[in-house]
Amino acid sequence: MYxxxxxxxxxxxxxxxxxxxxxxxxxxxxxxxxxxxxxxxSNDYATFAEAQHQHISFLExxxxxTTLAGKLYEYAHNVHNYCGDRSNxxxxxxxxxxxxxxxxxxxxxxxxxxxxxxxxQIPKASSQHTTGQLVYKPNAxxxxxxxxxxxxxxxxSKKYASELAVTKLMEEEGVIVENFTDYCPLLFLGRTTLHTxxxxxxxxxxxxxxxxxxFFDPNPTHGIGAFLRLLRSR
Numbered sequence: 001m002y003x004x005x006x007x008x009x010x011x012x013x014x015x016x017x018x019x020x021x022x023x024x025x026x027x028x029x030x031x032x033x034x035x036x037x038x039x040x041x042s043n044d045y046a047t048f049a050e051a052q053h054q055h056i057s058f059l060e061x062x063x064x065x066t067t068l069a070g071k072l073y074e075y076a077h078n079v080h081n082y083c084g085d086r087s088n089x090x091x092x093x094x095x096x097x098x099x100x101x102x103x104x105x106x107x108x109x110x111x112x113x114x115x116x117x118x119x120x121q122i123p124k125a126s127s128q129h130t131t132g133q134l135v136y137k138p139n140a141x142x143x144x145x146x147x148x149x150x151x152x153x154x155x156x157s158k159k160y161a162s163e164l165a166v167t168k169l170m171e172e173e174g175v176i177v178e179n180f181t182d183y184c185p186l187l188f189l190g191r192t193t194l195h196t197x198x199x200x201x202x203x204x205x206x207x208x209x210x211x212x213x214x215f216f217d218p219n220p221t222h223g224i225g226a227f228l229r230l231l232r233s234r
């Protein structure tokens with residue numbers, strides 16, 4: 001059987017045009033239930049945790065931080081004029097329990113050029129209750145020309161950070177709602193994609209675990225993203 005890194009062929013033309021790309025399902029390439037347990041335990045059930053040992057091991061097993069990162073670096077350099085280091089990556093585990101109502105409707109743009117969402121533990125889809133779905137609008141803005149513009153546009157995106165605003169956003173053309181029940185990772189252009197999550201219903205049978213891999217912040221030390229990451233790490 002091929003490893004996941006062997007099949008990581010990326011259609012970068014499609015990524016550039018559409019602003020997002022779905023990758024092959026993880027189901028056949030690793031024991032997601034076992035890895036979920038390891039990562040949740042190593043993070044001590046934290047809602048957000050920067051990559052710990054088990055998290056990094058999982059990414060390395062799949063070739064995310066090596067094979068995929070190399071391909072993404074070439075793309076970022078050639079298409080988006082990224083001149084930073086390939087090691088400029090930020091990996092976060094997002095663990096949401098059914099009783100957690102604080103991590104939804106937080107609409108935003110990312111500071112990194114590329115964002116990869118890796119689904120590890122996803123509640124079953126339900127027509128009656130929300131299950132933490134990702135709501136995203138690719139190409140919602142042009143790539144900011146400078147950090148000042150980026151900051152103001154990030155602030156402006158907060159007008160979508162409420163249940164009413166996200167409900168209206170979901171009615172707009174080009175908005176996609178993804179639950180990841182097929183366990184296909186999603187790669188998108190982080191700086192131009194407006195995105196947020198719906199709540200995870202208290203009736204959900206399991207918590208929701210996703211790994212968020214961010215690649216290549218054009219302003220890694222003095223930008224708004226670096227400041228927010230500093231606050232989160234405290």
